Amino acid sequence: MTSEQDAASPAEPTRKRGLPGAAKVGLVFIVLVGAAAWLLSGSDNPFVYSKLVHEVMSAPDSFEGRRLRVEGELRQGSIQFREEPCEWRFVLHKEGKEMPVRFPQCVVPDTFRDGMGIQVTVQGELGGDGVFLANQVIPRCPSKYEMQQRMEAGEEMPYDPNAPLPGQS
Numbered sequence: 001m002t003s004e005q006d007a008a009s010p011a012e013p014t015r016k017r018g019l020p021g022a023a024k025v026g027l028v029f030i031v032l033v034g035a036a037a038w039l040l041s042g043s044d045n046p047f048v049y050s051k052l053v054h055e056v057m058s059a060p061d062s063f064e065g066r067r068l069r070v071e072g073e074l075r076q077g078s079i080q081f082r083e084e085p086c087e088w089r090f091v092l093h094k095e096g097k098e099m100p101v102r103f104p105q106c107v108v109p110d111t112f113r114d115g116m117g118i119q120v121t122v123q124g125e126l127g128g129d130g131v132f133l134a135n136q137v138i139p140r141c142p143s144k145y146e147m148q149q150r151m152e153a154g155e156e157m158p159y160d161p162n163a164p165l166p167g168q169s
Helices: 003-008 021-041 053-058 144-152
Strands: 067-074 080-082 087-094 097-103 119-126 132-140
Touching (some): 053 087, 053 097, 097 119
Antiparallel strands (some): 067 087, 067 119, 080 087, 119 132
């Protein structure tokens, strides 16, 4: 046989390897259902992303020892810094409830400043003593419009390089 004859002859049907299409769809469905069941069977509600301070502090026993995020406003004048061992302490508040927070790290974000009424989200666990032990601190800066209104009222920007650092006088 010549190469021309090979090219002219019809190709032999090839067998497809692998799973048929319906089996692939079924396998994906089973994996998704299994993942959803695994998430729902956990001790913590997987759909609780963040709580507000007043929600947590209204029923602290139900949140004790659970990993969660809590959002509130930084109480003015509550920031304290200790060098040995490095630790930040501050208070978040919302709707008449307060939550003391300990953050046992030396560095906080630059926008974590006192006196600006900033919203802060902390991630960690609420202890039996009612103090939230944070492993992450996320300050939210006010919008540029709110900052402009505050500047016009005589307040300094939270990231003003001349402003004292938290914990310093």
